[in-house]
Amino acid sequence: MTALKAHEVARFLARPDLSEGIFLAYGPDAGLVRETAQRLIRQLSGDDPESASVVVLDGAEVDADPSILAVEARTMSLFGGKRIIRVRGAGKSLVMTLTELRDDPAGAAIVLEAGNLTPKDALRALVEAAKLGRALPCYPDSDETLQALIRETFNQHGIRIDQDVVSTLREILGNDREITRRELEKLTLYAASSKSLTREDVLRLCADNGMLVIDAILDATGAGHAEKLELALDRALSSAVDPQRLLAMSTIHFANLRRWRTEVDAGKMPxxxxxxxxPKPHFSRISSLEQQLRLWSDNALAxxxxxxxxxxxxxxxxxxxxESSLRRALLAICMMAAAH
Structure with a gap:
């Protein structure tokens, strides 16, 4: 019985201990599941991937005709290469067919992709219990694995990065591996000639510019910078950012300041x-937020x-x-901050 832990999957993919059998990539991160299956197939294809026979089936297709999986697994490759059957959207309907192939896959590698499966799920249980089976859990990246992936990607392409590129990307990217890969590919292509990457490059190419300008509006308002507020508002509204959205974000921002101010009033340093x-605010905003916490009292925030x-x-x-309601309210609040 072999049940790999999530942190063991990368090591397994680098050197699989089986060349045939049933391999199950599963978990809530669909992008990582797909990437895991692809990496495994590349490894199983061996030194001559062109000669490998890779058949791709959809889970719904196999549900309609369960025998198709067994037929493909036992069909000899025309060119004598490795036989690999990849099943996307695999489910428990495959269990009966896989039970027949579990002990004798006839040299084939069956790579299954599935969603998040509990330990009691019939498909996962079958693969984990099989001598020729390996279950590969794919869970969302942690901060450590994401940062390692970012550094590894840029190192492989010989790209020098500024000190704050990794932390900036970590703030921007979520935990979906497919999205992360796509953004990293965009950045490596951009830096292919210069072989260098700055934080400004990352923000320009990857950040939600709408969110950046909203942060500028919130911080200018809270810190009492009227000119910056006018410029940021003009940028946002000319880009069709909804005034209602700006008011909603302002409500959240000042509610947060008031909550944080409670801790300051209790004796904690801003x-x-x-x-x-x-999550911690981006380091580029820390100084402004600290200033705002020092400027505003609880009554003024209310x-x-x-x-x-x-x-x-x-x-x-x-x-x-x-729009005029938004401008009047934020300018008035900005003047309150400036008066402190």
Whole structure:
């Protein structure tokens, strides 16, 4: 019985201990499941991947005709290469057919891709119990594995990166391996000639520019920078960012400041409050947020929140005036911060 742990999968893929049998890549991260299956197939294809016979089946196709899997597994390759059957969207309907192939796969490698399976799932249980079976759990990347993947990718392409590129990418990217790979491919292609990458490159190519300008609006408002606020508002509204969205994000921002301010009033230093947040704000915003925590009292934050709620109510009653309501409210709050 072989049940690999998630952290053991990478080592297994680098050197599989089986060349035939049933291999099950499963987990909630569909991108990682797909990538795991692809990497395994490349390894199983051996030194001459061109000669390998790879048949791709869909789970629904096998559900309709379960015998097709057994037929493909036992059909000799015309060119004598490795026979690999890849089944996408595999489910428990395959269990009966796989039971017949479990002890005698006839030299074939059957690579299954499935969603998140519990330990009691019939398909997972069958593969884990098989002598010629390996189950490969694919769970979302941790901070450590994502950072390792980012560094490894750039090292392989000989790309020098600024010190804050990895942390910036970690802030931007989620935990879906397929999305991460796609963004890294974009960056390596961009840096193919220069062989260097900066944080500004990453922000320009990967970040949600709408979110960046919203952060600029929130921080300019909270820190009392009227000119920066006007510029950021003009950029956002000219890019068709909805005023209602900006009001909603402002509501959240000042509610967060008020919550964090409670910890400051209890004796904690503003920087310590921010460093303890999970997820932690991007380091580029830390100084501004620290300044805002020092500027605002709890009573002033309550007043600012009331102004935003009133502007939100006004904009909903009269949508045509949403932009002017937004501008008036944020400018008034900005002036409150500047007066401190």
């Amino acid at each position: 920087r310590a409050v921010l460093e303890g947040l999970r 007043t600012a929140s009331e102004r935003i709620l009133q502007a939100t109510s006004d904009s909903r009653r009269r949508p045509a005036l949403a």
